Amino acid sequence: MKIVDARGLACPEPVLLTKKAVDDGEKEFVVLVDDEIPKENIRKFCDGNNCSMDEAPDAGGWKLTVRQKEGCAACEELLEPVKRESNSRITFIITCNKIGINDELGKILIEGFINTLPSATNKPRLVIFLNEGVHLTTEGSPVLQSLAKLVELGVEIRSCGTCLDYYGLKEKLKVGIITNMYDTVEAMTGGDVIVKI
Amino acid sequence: MPQAVVIVFKSTHDVIKAKNELAKACIAHELIPTPKEISAECGMSLRLEEPLLSKALDLFQTAGVRYRDDLL
16 A cells, blocks of 8 residues: 655645645545644644545654545435535635724724624635634634634535644644645635635 | 623714723623614624623623613
8 A cells, every 4th residue: 555654844844745645546545744733733734635544643743644535426326416505605805803903903903894794795715814714713812702603514624734833823723624735726716716825 | 501692882082991891801802793674884793602792781881881881
């Protein structure tokens, strides 16, 4: 069985290597990782790409067994228009913990904005927090309750792993999941309406 | 769950001041846009649980935060 050794590699390399193995037609293969973030990102990749992933602890890291599921192209084609009609196609990219330049005003604007989102008629399908935006999904954020409400309503909340790491907030994430640039680029180029704040 | 009250302020500066006072006193609150049925203007208000209202108003009084008591 093919073994992809992604230990010690920075994001998004482990996900890219996993994607390459899938693209090369590997039906079942093993990926070795030594950090929680690539493990979870590979799981997300599998969830979105018709693959299953089993994990087992291995030498201080994890051994991930990835298997491609047998799909039915005809069914997926039939289901696709239904999915598109029923799901929101709006993605928000929040790169700051304020709206606009003024700090004081900007902070209450972003707080009011996010607190209003759960009652919006057309909610986004995905909100990605990058750079200073990750202060909004982590301990001490004034909008955690509203973000949790959004998750309950089916909105996906993702925070950039590199950014959490930069600000020392990786362990303080309170809502949503950690994402990487690979996922972010996929989300931004997947045909959604993108709103950047 | 206790009933929630919405406090409307005279200016954005008062909202900011009020928020800082509540944060200092560890009084839980939520910043929301002023409900349209209360005011057509674009403004921010604070929502908090009713039992916390009198303590909050005392703080506002001391700090000189101007709020719309006619709407309470």
